[in-house]
Amino acid sequence: MNLYKYVSNAINEKLGAKVNLEVPKNRDFGDFSTNAAMVMAKAAGKNPRELAAEITPKLAELPFVSETSVAGPGFINIKLKDEFIWTSATEPQNPKSDNPQTIDLDYGAYNVAKTLHIGHLRTSIVGDTFNRIARALGHTTYSWNHIGDWGKPMALIIAWIEKLHPELPYFQENFDPTKPVDFDLDPVELNTYYPAASALAKQDPEFQAHAQQIKALFQNGHPGYFALFEKFLAISMDMMYATVQRLNILPFDYNLGERNAAKYLDEIEKILTAKNLIEESDGAQIIVVKRETDNKPMPPYMWLDSRGADTYDSTDLAAIYCRKQTDNPNKIVYFTDQRQGLHFEQLFRVAEMSGIYSYENLEHIGYGTINGRDGKPFKTRDGNAATLDDVLDIANEAVAARVAESGKKLSADTISIIALAAVKFNDLMHDVRSDYIFDPASVTSFEGRTGPYILYTAVRLNSVLKRATFSANADYQPMTSDERNLLIEVLDFERTLHAAFDNRATDMIANYTYDLCQLINTFYHNCPILREDVPDSVRAGRLHIAQIAYDTLAKAIDLMGLEIPSEM
Numbered sequence: 001m002n003l004y005k006y007v008s009n010a011i012n013e014k015l016g017a018k019v020n021l022e023v024p025k026n027r028d029f030g031d032f033s034t035n036a037a038m039v040m041a042k043a044a045g046k047n048p049r050e051l052a053a054e055i056t057p058k059l060a061e062l063p064f065v066s067e068t069s070v071a072g073p074g075f076i077n078i079k080l081k082d083e084f085i086w087t088s089a090t091e092p093q094n095p096k097s098d099n100p101q102t103i104d105l106d107y108g109a110y111n112v113a114k115t116l117h118i119g120h121l122r123t124s125i126v127g128d129t130f131n132r133i134a135r136a137l138g139h140t141t142y143s144w145n146h147i148g149d150w151g152k153p154m155a156l157i158i159a160w161i162e163k164l165h166p167e168l169p170y171f172q173e174n175f176d177p178t179k180p181v182d183f184d185l186d187p188v189e190l191n192t193y194y195p196a197a198s199a200l201a202k203q204d205p206e207f208q209a210h211a212q213q214i215k216a217l218f219q220n221g222h223p224g225y226f227a228l229f230e231k232f233l234a235i236s237m238d239m240m241y242a243t244v245q246r247l248n249i250l251p252f253d254y255n256l257g258e259r260n261a262a263k264y265l266d267e268i269e270k271i272l273t274a275k276n277l278i279e280e281s282d283g284a285q286i287i288v289v290k291r292e293t294d295n296k297p298m299p300p301y302m303w304l305d306s307r308g309a310d311t312y313d314s315t316d317l318a319a320i321y322c323r324k325q326t327d328n329p330n331k332i333v334y335f336t337d338q339r340q341g342l343h344f345e346q347l348f349r350v351a352e353m354s355g356i357y358s359y360e361n362l363e364h365i366g367y368g369t370i371n372g373r374d375g376k377p378f379k380t381r382d383g384n385a386a387t388l389d390d391v392l393d394i395a396n397e398a399v400a401a402r403v404a405e406s407g408k409k410l411s412a413d414t415i416s417i418i419a420l421a422a423v424k425f426n427d428l429m430h431d432v433r434s435d436y437i438f439d440p441a442s443v444t445s446f447e448g449r450t451g452p453y454i455l456y457t458a459v460r461l462n463s464v465l466k467r468a469t470f471s472a473n474a475d476y477q478p479m480t481s482d483e484r485n486l487l488i489e490v491l492d493f494e495r496t497l498h499a500a501f502d503n504r505a506t507d508m509i510a511n512y513t514y515d516l517c518q519l520i521n522t523f524y525h526n527c528p529i530l531r532e533d534v535p536d537s538v539r540a541g542r543l544h545i546a547q548i549a550y551d552t553l554a555k556a557i558d559l560m561g562l563e564i565p566s567e568m
């Protein structure tokens with residue numbers, strides 16, 4: 001049950017007004033409080049305390065209320081009946097939204113032949129958790145890995161391979177695409193091509209110009225370049241799938257990116273031309289998106305660059321067009337680095353101007369940077385920009401060291417499950433829009449607001465459930481405050497899910513999970529279950545509470561794409 005919603009609706013109905021219900025930090029005086037009397041006092045021509053004294057008896061009539069009191073200038077505290085809490089927490093949860101939507105989610109968005117870097121962590125982790133939350137609420141989502149497979153990097157890599165192996169048939173006039181080419185690309189080596197080629201292009205104008213030419217030919221279907229591209233595409237796709245597995249994120253519904261979108265460009269050009277939106281500027285074709293009300297620079301959208309090549313801009317508009325035809329979503333939400341904010345603002349304006357998709361249903365969630373302890377973008381020990389694998393490897397080492405130090409024996413699998421939880425939880429618990437510091441030592445700690453702490457809580461509670469040789473009793477029993485607080489937190493799960501979805505705030509789920517774990521651990525310490533001196537009826541009731549708490553914790557852990565190890 002969504003306790004907050006249930007109580008709030010009942011109070012609104014009782015008072016015939018929409019009142020603001022709050023959850024006090026300290027529950028000693030009540031489970032909820034409201035400033036209704038203070039808000040309504042003016043219109044009623046009464047003083048707030050007086051009005052509160054009139055309202056409280058009405059609230060006390062609600063069947064789930066055990067106590068009401070007035071505090072301070074007219075706050076009303078409401079305490080719920082224990083039995084009501086118990087039975088509500090015992091009912092199955094049903095967090096389905098009243099307004100199910102179809103939503104396209106654009107995250108991951110990896111690039112062909114470019115090593116995944118630390119920045120791809122956040123788009124993957126946050127995008128995946130948001131996807132899971134949306135699905136848990138009954139929305140239909142489609143996840144799009146909008147692969148970077150059409151731009152200049154493809155041309156640079158082709159140019160680089162041509163430099164290394166000019167004799168290959170891909171570069172010959174009479175290339176025959178039906179004949180297999182005896183050429184093996186090494187994945188590790190492939191990863192070095194893009195940085196090398198892009199460095200060379202910066203120094204060598206001739207190489208640069210050649211790459212530009214390759215880009216145009218490639219986009220126009222040059223058979224040799226395309227055959228070579230397919231070779232490195234296959235390797236890149238394998239690397240992407242490996243990453244998806246290593247990160248334990250849901251498989252993408254579509255692994256279709258810029259190249260797929262480009263198929264729609266001709267159709268879209270007709271739409272843009274009919275609306276007179278395209279202008280010539282220095283040999284390029286642009287769309288002016290600036291509005292009079294803009295108070296920050298708003299450069300034009302690049303439809304075709306001055307060499308006649310498709311752009312990141314044009315293929316992104318085409319991707320919206322394609323999604324409209326494929327999924328016809330109510331909304332499209334993008335998760336990328338916030339430095340792409342301007343690009344998305346331009347894109348959304350063009351989508352609206354062209355009539356392809358409405359501005360208000362396009363959303364960009366721009367995330368911040370992952371920094372090192374020095375506050376600068378996180379680097380590996382040798383001073384290089386960190387790849388996605390580096391980050392996971394570093395976390396793995398830190399967990400392994402910690403485990404070795406503690407004298408525990410954990411399998412390599414368990415260590416990587418814990419390391420992944422450390423990285424993902426640390427990412428999710430921060431507001432997606434802000435930067436955060438990645439400190440391997442602190443994120444892998446088994447105590448505090450960390451992934452390992454969350455998993456440890458689950459493993460320990462689960463071990464009690466597994467060791468119990470008696471059955472739980474779901475019939476109401478008097479509760480201690482620790483038991484009561486825990487069940488109230490469980491009853492806040494559904495509200496948190498909705499709030500995390502509505503606010504596009506995956507951190508709400510992570511921080512809820514931490515609060516839940518704190519209460520589970522207090523319960524674990526203060527309310528023994530298996531100890532011999534505990535009366536049978538008490539232990540059967542506690543086992544019931546432990547089971548409910550575990551189920552909710554397991555759901556939350558799954559929403560974050562973490563796994564509960566079998567031991568810890």
Ligand code: ARG
Pocket residue numbers: 106109110111146147148316319334336
């Ligand atoms: N491939 C791009 C990158 O790695 C991100 C693409 C995001 N999605 C999009 N539709 N533009 O930066």
